[in-house]
Amino acid sequence: MSDFTSNFWSVYVAAITIIGIVACLLLLWFSGKAKAMTANDNTTGHVWDGDLREMNNPLPRWWVWLFVITAVFGLAYLAMYPGLGSNPGKLGWTSLGQHKTEMEKGEKEVAPLYARFTAMAVPDMAGDAQAMAIGERLFLNNCAQCHGSDARGSKGFPNLTDGDWLYGGAPATIEETITKGRMGMMPPMAAAVGTPDDVKNVANYVLSLSGSPHDSVRAELGKSKFGACAACHGMDGKGNQAMGAPNLTDDIWLHGYGENAIIAMINNGKSNQMPAQEGKLSAAQIHVLAAYVWSRSNGSKVAAK
Ligand code: HEC
Ligand code: HEC
Known part of the structure; x- marks a missing residue:
């Protein structure tokens, strides 16, 4: 309750809570008192539907005690746990503290397991069923x-199983x-290439590099313009893993x-980010994940071992 700027609201909330409980007990005491009788047959004199009479009996004992116990429980609870305004309670419990204790307990339990994996090389872990099960999770x-759940990616998100690596x-x-x-970064390149027609020609040259359907006349014209791309993608177009330029x-x-x-890539460029996981995952978890990812494109090597 550190968001209270002054003590006023804390006292206000605590007072309403206490007054509420006291008011409940007062109501119990008040309604438990014997009422003045208007008739001498132990009824209150109220009659409904012709013959339904209200008797003047006391509240049942068990019910009264249950009510009192509930109120006492409430007061004891408020003394031990936070609930009365900003009073932290005798036990000093906080949800954050409970979360921390449980996390520490969980980490302690899995520590020996991860210690075994941390000592293993990635290719060895890829053959370890338990490591792979945890890696998959x-x-x-x-x-x-x-x-993607099968690690095959989608547009903009690389397939991690095809053995084709940006980095x-x-x-x-x-x-x-x-x-x-x-952080993969390709700047807009249209200005460096030339006219829109030049851009189209380079795009056809790029298509020709992989034997994809293309206009061979345009590809021939675009070849000389590919120099603008070679700094990153290489003269032969096979890419550069140091800067994440794809093959x-x-x-x-x-x-x-x-x-x-391809024309859109040349005109607009592209920034594509893989978010860092340190701080979110432990070094041991990342080690297991790396083995899982590695195994997805090196399955045959694992099986041969
Ligand atoms: C928010 C989306 C996002 C999440 C979450 C994410 N990635 Fe990525 N990841 C990307 C993108 C986008 C790239 C490509 C970056 C680029 O183009 O430069 C990438 C690239 C990669 C690469 C490099 C691929 C290559 O070809 O070199 C690996 C390996 C990878 N991610 C593994 C993981 C693992 C393991 C996790 C889970 C801990 C993960 N990623 C979580 C978006 C994500
Ligand atoms: C400054 C370095 C740089 C230059 C110069 C550059 N690129 Fe790129 N290019 C990249 C990077 C990095 C990526 C990957 C972006 C990402 O991480 O997703 C990329 C991606 C591409 C892609 C998408 C590939 C795919 O798998 O979808 C094409 C096509 C491409 N570039 C063509 C070109 C062409 C054509 C030129 C020259 C006109 C060029 N690039 C110049 C760095 C560069």
Whole structure:
């Protein structure tokens, strides 16, 4: 209740709570008192529907005691737990504290398990059924919303199972990608290429690199303009993993297939981000995840072991 700026509201809330409980007890006491009788046959004199009479009996004992016990329980609870304004209660309980204790307990329980994985190399873990089961859980909870539950990705979100890597598929590289995140950046390139016709020509040259359907005359004209792209994608168009520039010759398209998609890339460029997971996941969890991701494109190597 640190959001109270002065003590007033805390006292106000506490007072209403106490007054409420006292008022309940007063009501009980008041309605438990014997009423003055108007008739001498132990009725109150109220009659409904012709012959229904209200008797002047006291409240049942068990009911009165239940009521009192409830009120006492409420007061004892308020003394121990936070509830009276900003009073923290005798036990000092907070939901945050309870969450922390439970998290610490959970982490302690899985620590030996993760210690075993941390000592293992990624390819060994890929053959370990328990590591893969945990890796899959972690993936479904933290990665599937972008990369898909089968890790095959979608437009803009890379397929992690095809062996085609923007940044590299070595275990340490995958681990670095997950830990630090990645920021793929291609600037708009139309101005560097020339006229819209030049852009169309380069796009056809790019299509020709992967043997995709293209206009070969335009591709020939566009070839010389590809120099503007070579700094990142390489002279041969095979990409550069140091900067996450994709291989343009493998017929795998992260941002869409065909002339229009490539023209859009050249005209608009693209910023694409893989969010860093450090701080969200522990180093041990990232190690297990890296093994899971690695195993998805190295299945045959694991089976051969
Ligand atoms: C918010 C969406 C998002 C989430 C969540 C996410 N990723 Fe990514 N990830 C991306 C994007 C987008 C890229 C591509 C970045 C680029 O184009 O430069 C990427 C790239 C990657 C790469 C590099 C692929 C390559 O070809 O080099 C790996 C590995 C990866 N992610 C693994 C994971 C794992 C494991 C998780 C779960 C901990 C995860 N990602 C969670 C969006 C996401
Ligand atoms: C400054 C570096 C840089 C330059 C210059 C550059 N690119 Fe890119 N390009 C990238 C990066 C990085 C990506 C991946 C963006 C991402 O992370 O999703 C990319 C992506 C692409 C894609 C999408 C590939 C796919 O799989 O969908 C195409 C097509 C492309 N570039 C074509 C070109 C062409 C043509 C040129 C020259 C006119 C060019 N690029 C110049 C860095 C560059």
